[in-house]
Amino acid sequence: MPVLTVFYTKLLINLLLTFGIIWTISKSGLFAKWQKENEKLVLGLAFVLLRLIPWIGIFLIVNEDPRGDIPFFFYKAEAAKRGGFVYRDFWSYHAPLYAYIISLPVWIWHNSRAIVLFMVLMESFILWLTYSTYKTRITNALQLAVIYYMLPAGFMYILVDGQEEVWFWGAALIIWRFTLKKPVNYEVGIGLLYALALLTIKVTFIFLLPALLVVVKKPVKMLLVMAAVGLPAVGFLYWQIGDLFLMPIQHTEQLMTPNLFSITRPFVELFFTVNEKKSTLINWIGLLFTVFVPAFMAYKARHKHINEVLPGIFIACFVCMMIFQASAMGAYLIAYLMAVLFEIIDVRKTFHVIILLAVNWLTVVQPFVWVYIKQPAYTSLGMFSNLSYLFEYCLQILNVLCFFWILRETYRKVVSEKLTTA
Template identity: 70%
Template sequence: MSINTVFLIKMIINIGLTLGLFWTISQRTRFKKWQLSQDKLVFSLGFVALRLIPWIAIFLVIHEEPRGDIPFFFYKAEAAKLGGFVYRDFWSYHAPLFAYIISIPVWIWHNSRAIVLFMVLMEGAILWLTYTTYKRRSEYALQYAIIYLLLPAAFMYILVDGQEEVWFWGAGLLLWRITLYHKTNIEVKLGLLYAATLLTIKVTFIFLLPAVLILVARPMRMLLVMAAIGLPAVGFLYWQVGDLFLMPIQHTEQLMTPNLFSITRPIIELFVHINEKNTPLINWFGLLFTTFIPAIFAYKGRKRPISEILPAVFTSSFICMMIFQASAMGAYLMAYLMVLLFEIIDIRKTLHIVVLVALNWLTVVQPFVWVTQGQPAYTSFGMFANPTYLFEYTLQVLNVACLIWALYKTYQHIDPKPALT
């Protein structure tokens, strides 16, 4: 099946999902009732209908080959299954344990489709744990869970492309649950979990750390616990592979879209030429804002219990990563889409729904247009004489605008101002 045909089918599915999304939003009373009496049944039916049945249809009935990062994931999983050592025997842009984790389904079924199913099941587990956590806080949590399953970006990036970014929120959720249900030595527990996450998913999870350290009462204790696990792990990796364990950091040097740099590059190029093969200064600027802004948010909300604001601080961290990191791409939306819906978005407000739907559609459409046009880098305004370039650039601008709005709403959630009378 050609890439254009696949994209057309995606658009048809997105229309159906969006219509289902609007219906679900209109049924607040019904979902409130279901949450009280039959939430497990409704959640299960939603997951089966919107994840398992589509997976069967796509990969077993139509027999479509997995796309996106799945071929690379399968390469790593195969190598890990054969006993290869990460970074030395096979390439990986993830944390050292990631390849061995995704090799688990390959032991059961030696096929790349098994990895997609594994990602779907992981997403389902994270969504269920999110729902059960918010169930005590909101009588509409079940409705949010079904809305999430209907979001086009979640459907496409998890079910079709098998992306793993939702694991970030899985780790963030576990951090949050520690603050909710443990009152003593939370720095030790947070440090243990944070170190384990850095060894499991991606090094970019470190962007959240400065904000977390501002929120905890004894940040040095948390750092020491992390060091007790991290330093021996780094030492072992260096002993085995030398500096090859820095491979995940190299992945951040690749310029992607959409982000603040990609949409302002035509202006930047008026003053200084950007060498795409050597972008450390751009990465450092991105890193500064990605860590500094969530840290400011955390400082603003430090008088509130960490259990109240950690989900919003988490959201701000990964929104900032998408806005300011020149290597950020649309798939990172999956890192915080779930918590954005449960924590920040108010589905009773039209503007919130419009931005949520727009962000999902833009995240699905823009990467396809960008790739099919040869992944252009807009180094001059003259390039916009090409209508397709102008269209794709407009999609990027709209995408970043939605992200900035979401960041603003997240800040309001952390530091609400008294209403004017």
């Protein structure tokens, strides 16, 4: 199917999903009733209608080939299935266990479509776990779960492209649930869980660690537990493959959009030229802000229990990554989209809903437009005489403004809200 046809189809689907979201928001009373009486039936129907049937339609009936990172994922899964050693026998920009995990569905069905279905099932498991956690805390949890299934970003990037970033929230959610069940002496447990997450997903999950260490009661104890798991794993990898296990870090060098650097670059270039092949310094500056802002928020909220602030500092961490990291791209929104919906968004407020819909539409539209116009780097203001460039640049600005709004609301949630019962 031609690229433009795919894009126009995505826009039509986005429009239908948006109408569905608006209808769902208008039926708050009905969903509150269903949450008490028919939660499993409603969640099951939502999964079938908004994930399983579309997957069947796209990949079995229309017979589309998976796009995005799925071909690369399938290459890794095949290599892992053959018994290859990660980083040595095949390329991977993920944690060492990731390739072996996504190879599991390939053992059942040797097809890249199996990985997409696996990502959909993982996303739905994380959503179910999120709903189970929030349903005792808020009365509209079921409504939010159904809304999530209709959010364009999740629909497109997970169902169509098979992205895995929602696993970040899954890992943080498991850690959070542990602190809810064990509000004291939790350091050993979350140290183990965090170390396992770092071995499973991506190295970027480490961004959450500084803020987490600020809010735990015994940070040294947690670090020692992590070291007890991580150091033997790193030692084993070094023994087998030398420094090849540092391969995931190399993935952070490429400059992407949209982020604060990409929208300020035309002005930065007025003073000095940015060498895209040597952008390490830019990413290091972005990393400082990515780590410092959530850690500062955690420090301001240090009088609160970790189980009150963990979802908020998680959101802050990854929205800061998208704002400040020059290598961040729009698809990373799905890392914290579910958490934002349940933790920050109030669907009774029109402006909240507008931001939610805007950031989802922008996340679908902006990357396509940027790629379609040949991924321009805006190195001078004169480039905006090209209306296509100006349009895409405006999309980037709107995207980043939405990120800042999410960060501001998260700050209010973490720092300004009154204490609740731990």
